[in-house]
Amino acid sequence: MDSRSEKLAHARSFGEVAGVYEASRPSYPAAAVSWLVKPEEVRVVDVGAGTGKLSRALHAAGHEVTAVDPSEEMLAVLRQQVPGVQTLVGTGEQLPVHDGSADAVTFAQAWHWVDPVAASIEVARVLRPGGVLGLVWNLRDERVDWVRELGVAMRADKGQYTIGMDDDPKVAAPFGRPERAEFGWTQPLDVDAVLQLVRSRSYFAVLDAAGQAEVLDTVRRLLDTHPQLAGRRTIDLPYVTVAYRYRRP
Numbered sequence: 001m002d003s004r005s006e007k008l009a010h011a012r013s014f015g016e017v018a019g020v021y022e023a024s025r026p027s028y029p030a031a032a033v034s035w036l037v038k039p040e041e042v043r044v045v046d047v048g049a050g051t052g053k054l055s056r057a058l059h060a061a062g063h064e065v066t067a068v069d070p071s072e073e074m075l076a077v078l079r080q081q082v083p084g085v086q087t088l089v090g091t092g093e094q095l096p097v098h099d100g101s102a103d104a105v106t107f108a109q110a111w112h113w114v115d116p117v118a119a120s121i122e123v124a125r126v127l128r129p130g131g132v133l134g135l136v137w138n139l140r141d142e143r144v145d146w147v148r149e150l151g152v153a154m155r156a157d158k159g160q161y162t163i164g165m166d167d168d169p170k171v172a173a174p175f176g177r178p179e180r181a182e183f184g185w186t187q188p189l190d191v192d193a194v195l196q197l198v199r200s201r202s203y204f205a206v207l208d209a210a211g212q213a214e215v216l217d218t219v220r221r222l223l224d225t226h227p228q229l230a231g232r233r234t235i236d237l238p239y240v241t242v243a244y245r246y247r248r249p
Contacts, residue, residue: 018073022051022081024196026138028108032183032241033057036134041103045126047092048110052078052085054136058106059085066102068095092119095126102126106134111169120172124248133246135169141184141238146228153218154198165240175246183243186236191223194235 033054037044042064046055049067051074059065059082067082068090069075075087090096092107092114105123107114123133142148142165151157163169171178189197198204198219204212223229 018051018071018077020196021074021200022077024193024200025051025053025109026187026239027053028057028136028138029183029185029241030057032136032181032243033061035181035183036136036243036245037061037063037104037106037132041132043101043103045095045097045102045105047090047095047105047107047123048113049078049087050074050109052082054106054108055085056082063104066097068097093122095122097126099125100128102131103128104132104134106136108136109138111135111171112137112163116170117172120175124174127248129248131248133171133175133248134243135171135178135246136241136243137163138239138241139163139165141165141240144238146222146226147238149222149226150194150219153215153222154201155203155215156201163242165242169244171244171246174249176249178244178246181243183241184238185241186238189235189237190233191220191235194223194237195219197237 037058039062044058044063045066045068046058047068049055049069050071052067055065055067055078066086066088067075067078068088069078070089070091072089075089078085079087088096092110105126111119127133140147140151142151168178168180195216198215204215207215223235229235
């Protein structure tokens with residue numbers, strides 16, 4: 001799963017699961033959003049916007065948001081969920097916006113899909129001098145035993161392109177060292193919602209039907225038998241949101 005072509009195949013798979021992604025993936029804590037993009041950073045380009053999990057929070061906070069994603073299917077869902085936000089098809093390496101036109105460029109759950117050198121150069125082109133590159137991830141808190149076992153059951157390691165809890169993202173020139181912040185929270189889910197969360201993952205989407213059924217069966221067994229989960233109607237899935245702010249010189 002390490003080649004660029006395989007990684008791109010995973011990234012492109014999101015269009016096939018746009019509805020499931022919207023229904024199951026969590027948003028971002030308000031404290032993380034307000035830390036990531038300050039009120040004075042009005043014009044925001046949200047890249048890899050997907051169905052608009054971060055875009056809608058930024059829009060609600062009063063920012064002028066342009067949402068960019070390579071998947072028209074994902075953007076179609078975003079337009080339904082966040083009316084009034086401009087949507088454009090594009091990638092982190094090729095942004096369809098003008099030079100110096102943004103106060104901030106954000107990537108929510110998305111920077112790990114880009115070529116970091118090419119995307120850093122492209123983001124710097126789009127940002128005004130002193131503008132901010134903001135990166136954010138929701139990470140399952142695998143310091144908790146059953147959450148770590150859930151990741152194994154989901155086969156998360158088979159398509160894990162995101163960052164780890166203790167890893168900083170790879171960002172290239174002209175950006176230097178970032179500010180960093182963490183925000184802990186929980187997402188309440190029933191069993192069906194956990195299974196939908198599994199279905200929303202790119203590595204699940206590229207499996208054949210037999211592989212998908214096997215993963216879902218393994219997750220169900222964990223939910224039915226783990227001492228901390230068995231018999232519970234609602235599960236509080238712990239997350240840590242990790243956010244970074246880089247300043248364009």
